[in-house]
Amino acid sequence: MATPDSGRAALPTADAVHVLSERQRCDLELLLSGAFAPVTEFMDEPTWESVCAHQRLPDGRLWPMPLTLEVDEATAAHLGAGAVLRLERNDGTPLARMTVASLYRPDRLWEVQHIYGSSDRRHPGVAETLERLPVNIAGSVVPWEDGALERAAAVDFPPEYRAPAQVRTALAGAPALAFQTRNPLHNAHIAITRAALERLGSQARLLLHPAIGPTRPGDVEASWRMRAYRAVLDHYPRDRVLLSPLPLAMRMAGPREALWHALIRRNFGASHFLIGRGHADPGHWDGGLFYPPFAAQEWVAAHREELGIEPVFMPEYAYSRARQSYVPAAEANGERLEGISGSELRRRLAANEDIPSWFSPPEVIRILRQAYRGADRRGLVLWFTGLSASGKSTLAGMLARQLEIHDERAVTLLDGDVVRRFLSKGLGFGREDRDENIRRIGFVASLVARHGGIAIVAAISPYRDARAEARRLVEEAGGAFVEIHVATPLSVCAARDPKGLYARALAGEIASFTGVDDPYEAPEHPDIAIDTSHLPGQAALRLLLDKLTDLGILGQGGDHREPGP
Known part of the structure; x- marks a missing residue:
């Protein structure tokens, strides 16, 4: 009996799958279309090094920019020379297959110094490069099947x-x-x-x-x-x-x-x-x-x-x-x-x-x-990060109530503990699960911003790379992202300890607790930093509103500040 797939050529198989970032998707398109000639594949380590150091391919031809495909360690573990990697859009549509030639772990700091002349993360190219996945995969790429790229281009590009x-x-x-x-x-x-x-x-x-x-x-x-x-x-x-x-x-x-x-x-x-x-x-x-x-x-x-x-x-x-x-x-x-x-x-x-x-x-x-849209109509994400008991949830909640009074945009409060109970139920507290938790929060916040709302996030979000990914999602959605570091010192947080978590962590009852036996990577250049050690709630809120207004985030059209002394 004939089946719906009768007569179709068998689709290729793959040893592993990689979902392309937006940059990688663009690079793949231009590699396969010939726009990057004479470069036709993702670069191996000698080529990457030659381009970074000398602006030339190993054969001497002029080419100033490395073109690399980065994957995570879990994906790399399934790959070796000759393996096939399936490259997908973020909706799961396969675009190309890559035949792996080699894998290597580049020195990103060395790379940015040569490409940008700087290692300062305030340079957006430096920040993007330093936040890439750790393993570079070199090899040739071909379309996954006939018409795959043309169909995808019709969806992805004007x-x-x-x-x-x-x-x-x-x-x-x-x-x-x-x-x-x-x-x-x-x-x-x-x-x-x-x-x-x-x-x-x-x-x-x-x-x-x-x-x-x-x-x-x-x-x-x-x-x-x-x-x-x-x-x-x-x-x-x-x-x-x-x-x-x-x-x-x-x-x-x-x-x-x-x-x-x-x-x-x-x-x-x-x-x-x-x-x-x-x-x-x-x-x-x-x-x-x-x-x-x-x-x-x-x-x-x-x-x-x-x-x-x-x-x-x-x-x-x-x-x-x-x-x-x-x-x-x-x-x-x-x-x-x-x-x-x-x-x-x-x-x-x-x-x-x-x-x-x-x-x-x-x-x-x-x-x-x-x-x-203007500062009073543009989608906005206010991302509070800091140690447990730093005061970020309290300050975020007070800000949400204030904006509900004075701002016409819908306000959504995404508290880390609440999100853990619903959106991220089942995730643990290892590095991978914590990053996944922040990725989920960032995605939801980006949807709020895309539709012109305000998302106020209060989550420890201890790792810089995960916070940077959340920022990228929001900004790609057209929203403004403001990182607010509630920089209350660890000693003050541990002394407050309203939930008794620090005491339990120090007693060995909680493992991998941020600030005790797991690191907190403080923002290097936050948009706003506030230490609540010596600021009562209303004073901290007034300071925060002043800083947001000074940044142009809330606009000048109305007074968002709570009246009072």
């Missing part, structure tokens, strides 16, 4: 997405200027790209090639950025611009990344690549840029002869009120020039303040106001 071969066909026969962006285009970007096109002649075309993979935490979600890109197409002659989103996971590596971006656009058939001020710069946490403003131009110029694509270097542009147009800042001739920084733009959006029409097209501002 309809304008084109593979390199499709873009090369669309651009054939004329000079093509590729422009990389992770942000919406404002009038300065439009002025720069139009000026660069004029340099290349009347037949030149613009490949508007925005990165839609993971970028920097806090950036506008890719779907909203795509709306903004579509909105500016009318600012160019229709026959001279091609919008094609690139599923690139940016590393925010500044000069190195500019070189990488140029090589990628070469594979898409562009003849020229535009590089301006602060290319792929994450911004410095104290303001300004992380890398020197024109370091990317200098870096690319030093490798110009072997790029295979011609770089176009553009100066900084600013707005001249006298001329009512954007002009190169170096050509100001003493006249007053104006601009708005990215942080200032976000502040104005959050506060619902005016944004002048000279800065950005009105249609772009309308989209950004919808996307950003």
